[in-house]
Amino acid sequence: MPKTCRDAFTNKLASLVTLSEADLRAIEGLKVDVRQIDRRRPILTQGDLPDYIYVLLDGWAARYELRSDGSRRITGFLIPGDFCGIHAVCHAAMDHSIIALTKCDIGRIPVDAVADIGRDHPAINMALWRAKLIEEAILRKWLLFSTNARATVAHLLCELYARAAIVGLAENGRCGVPLTQEEVGDALGLTAVHVNRVLRQLREGGSVDLSHQQLVIKDAQRLSHEARFDRAYLEPWLSENAVSLLG
Amino acid sequence: MPKTCRDAFTNKLASLVTLSEADLRAIEGLKVDVRQIDRRRPILTQGDLPDYIYVLLDGWAARYELRSDGSRRITGFLIPGDFCGIHAVCHAAMDHSIIALTKCDIGRIPVDAVADIGRDHPAINMALWRAKLIEEAILRKWLLFSTNARATVAHLLCELYARAAIVGLAENGRCGVPLTQEEVGDALGLTAVHVNRVLRQLREGGSVDLSHQQLVIKDAQRLSHEARFDRAYLEPWLSENAVSLLG
DNA sequence: CGCCCTTTTGAAGAAAATCAAGGGCAGTGG
C-alpha cells in the first residue's frame, strides 16, 4: 500500500490510464495533506462545495442519501484508493453525503490544482473521466440486481471482493469487509434482518461466508453463478496492469 | 424545438453552462448529421466503441442492460435534447445498450471533434461533465426509491415530467410519455402487471394519470408528496435560464 | 461486570411476483 497521499493518488490514476513522465511530474507537484476521520463521522455532506478532491488511503466509507422518512440509502462504498469529491472539478455541489464507516485516513488535494492539471494533461483528464465512469457502471449494476435478495447480496460481495483485489486488499479468496448487516441492507434496499437470513443461506450453501468482518469466498464458481457476477463491467476502464491483478 | 442537430447540441450545452462567443463559434464549426431510427431498433450496443456523440432530436430512447436470464433492466430514459455515447470521449466501450423506444431522429457528432473542443474550451468540457453528473444524480435517485412501488412509480413520473418541462415538452401538467407499462416496469424493477395496478391506484387517488401515452398531473402537490419528489436534484447542474423554465 | 451495538431467530403480515385469462385497439389483408 502506498504510504503517502500522493502515492495513492498516483496509483489510482495509473490504474486508469498510462501516465507519461510529464504527467507523473505534474502529480508530484501537487500539494496534498492527510487527515484522520473517526468511524461514523462525515467526510462530505450533501450541499458541500468541496475545495478538495479526497483520496481514501485507509478504511472504508460510503456514499449515501437520506429519504424523507429518515431512512438511509447507501449508493456506493469507497475502499482504499477511491476518490470522492470529483464533483468539485466542475464547481458543482455534492448531491449526496459521504460518511466514514471505519476510522479513515484521507488525503486532500486542492481541487483547483487538479482541474489545472486535468486541463494541461489529457491523460489525467481521461483518468478522472474513467473514475467517474466506473462509479457509474457500478451504480448501474446496483440497479440491475434488484429482483432477488440472494443474488443481490451475492453480487455485492463479488463486487467488493473484486475491487479489494484490484488494490491489493484481498488474497486467497479472503478480504476484510468492515460492514454491519444494517449497512449492507441500506446499500441493497433490504432490511438488516433479511440480510442476515440471506447471509446465512449463502453460508449454508457453501459458496461464501461473510462474518466477523471477514469475507471468505469458498466456492468462487458457485458464488459467481448465484450472483450472476461478471467482472467485465469493472475492467474496460482499467489499464492492463490493473486488470492482471484481478487474477 | 431546435430544427437542426447543431441547435439541439448548442441548446443542451447552453442549459448546462454559460457559453462564450468563442464557444458558440467552435460548436458552429462541428460536423453533424442526422439519421432516423425506427422503434425498437438499437442506437448503441454494449461493447460498441462509438465514433460519434449522439444527440436525441426527437423521440424517446432507453439505456438498458440484459440480465443473464434474459430479462431487461432499463437504467435510464433519454428524451429529446439528451446525449448518449459520451463514454467515447475517453475511448471507453459502451457498458450498456441504448434502444429507440419510439421512432427517433438522432444527430451524430464526431467524437474526436467533441474531445478537441472540450480541450480548448473549458466551458464545454464542464458542460460534458455536468451532463454526466446529471445522469449520475438520476441514477442515484432511482436507487433511492426502491422500497415502495407506489412512490417509485410516482417518482419516475415526476422525473419525466420535470425533464420534459426543461426542454419545453410539457405544459399545464401534461406531457407525452410514450412508454409501455412493461418498459416502466423494466425501469423500476417491477412487473408490468404490478405497474398496471399501481398506475390505477395513482389514477384513482387523483394525483396523476398515465394512459394513452399521456401523462396528466392532476394534483402536483399530492403527487410530489406521494413520490417524495424534490426537483432540487435536477437543478444544481443547470444554468439559471434552464431552471427558470421549471416554473 | 455491565452496557451497547450487532447478530440471530421466530412468527405474523404486507407487498409484489407469478400464473392465467380476457378485453380493447390499431394495423393488415381479404
Added chain:
DNA sequence: CCACTGCCCTTGATTTTCTTCAAAAGGGCG
C-alpha cells in the same frame, strides 16, 4: 367493410419474497 392478428392493458387468484415486530443471544469495550 369486416375479420384477423398482434400488442398492450386489465383483472383475478395464488404463491413467494421480504418486512415488521419482538425478543434473545453474542461480543467488544469501558
